[in-house]
Amino acid sequence: MKTIKLLSLFSGIGAFEKALSNINQDHEIINYCEIDKYASYAYSVLHNANESLNLGDVSKINPDTLKDFDLLTHGSPCQSFSLAGKGEGGDEGSGTKSSLMWYTVDIIKKKLPKYIIWENVKAVTCKRHKHNFSKYIDTLNKLGYNSYWNILNSKDYGSPQSRERMFCISIRKDIDACLFKFPKPMDSIVPINTILDEYVDKKYYCINKYTREFINKVDRKVVDNKEPNKYGLLRIGKIENPTALNMNKRVFSSQGACPTILTGSHSVPKIMEYKLRRLTPCESWKATGFTEEDYNLVKTKLTNKFYKGVDRTDTQMYKMAGNSIVVPVLETILKELFKA
Incomplete structure (x- = not known):
């Protein structure tokens, strides 16, 4: 496949970008979006991206100023959906952290990329929050997307971590052959x-x-x-x-x-x-x-940039x-x- 142009929102340290590199999929980072200064710097180090590409606060993005891209990824904040959080939800305009997902939809409406991947906690699909989940799917359907979603546990896919998350894959209908299927779980567990x-x-x-x-x-x-x-x-x-x-x-x-x-x-x-x-x-x-090489690289860079050469990076x-x-x-x- 040709080079994928990527817009990464709520980027963290760039798990999507790491995965694309690991499967040898050429990609170009059009922009990324991360408000935490430590994570933003780590992202730039890991993916050789200039921090000037960081759009910062997603609520301040003007979609009209964005370049075209093929793939939009967003692991939007989960705190307001999570069972470990306050359960405030993500209603549009509510001001909760999880409601930031709707700024992603504003960008989608304007740019209409080929592919969209949304990741969040599985609680977003539960009865209490299902109205937001359904609204997201319905909105993308009206914008011309087929959406496929599932709850996957990372321990079933070669990871030693047990972490259940919801993944929603949306493909623009004009290019969707309706062949996408979520990968089958592995039989063995990585300890x-x-x-x-x-x-x-x-x-x-x-x-x-x-x-x-x-x-x-x-x-x-x-x-x-x-x-x-x-x-x-x-x-x-x-x-x-x-x-x-x-x-x-x-x-x-x-x-x-x-x-x-x-x-x-x-x-x-x-x-x-x-x-x-x-x-x-x-x-x-x-x-x-x-x-481990990724970790050591970021640890060294953070130590020098933020801690004057003294290793105090554990918390971050x-x-x-x-x-x-x-x-x-x-x-x-x-x-x-x-x-x-």
């Missing part, structure tokens, strides 16, 4: 231990009294013989820390998949090897589908991984899209 670092700094190990009590109670036979659940997770137990949120108490075996990575360092999954620790920032990046690196779409899932979707 966390495939992306674990060989050497881990002691600061990532849990050493307080709650974790010591947990380790003393673990039955090694139970850990070794237990089967993964439907999400591919091998949950061993939880840390009895009364001050921690319930989701942050959970402990998982490195022989199963990794639970969904969120944006804060305190919510990084705890894993059980011979000692108890959380995933490192580098492991979080690898669980999302970026490489965890946040970038938690906000990212899982790359292997996108690879399988894009292969099917360009084959259809």
Whole structure:
């Protein structure tokens, strides 16, 4: 296929761009859109893109000023749809973070690209938010698009992370042969231990009294013989820390998949090897589908640009991984899209 011209909205560190490169699909970044200064800089480093291409706030974009493009990608903010958020929803004009999706629709109306890919949490399809989801699909239908959507879990597509997300693929009707099908899940699970670092700094190990009590109670036979659940997770137990949120108490075996990575360092999954620790920032990046080389490049650049050469990047690196779409899932979707 010829070079794909891409407009990337809510870009993060560019998971779509990484996936396009991984499947050897030539693409040109027309513009990207990211308001976080750390993520924007990381994006420019990873994809060799000048930061002048960053449009910034999506609500300030004038569609008339945009160059033509073939593919629009948007992983619009999920906080207002997410079960982990306040559930404020994404009604057009409501001012919630998730309502920013409608600025994407304004751009689509004006530019009518060939392909559109929308990613969000699966809660966007639930009863409480279904009216927004249906409105989006109906609006694109009236604009001349066929839309195909599904809930996919990244652990079914070669990722060691279990992360369920909604993917909606819209293809302009004049070029759609109605052949697009979502990729079939893989039979095997990629365990966390495939992306674990060989050497881990002691600061990532849990050493307080709650974790010591947990380790003393673990039955090694139970850990070794237990089967993964439907999400591919091998949950061993939880840390009895009364001050921690319930989701942050959970402990998982490195022989199963990794639970969904969120944006804060305190919510990084705890894993059980011979000692108890959380995933490192580098492991979080690898669980999302970026490489150790990607991580080291961005870490070095961020350290020099924002921290005067002193490594204080953990918080931002965890946040970038938690906000990212899982790359292997996108690879399988894009292969099917360009084959259809």
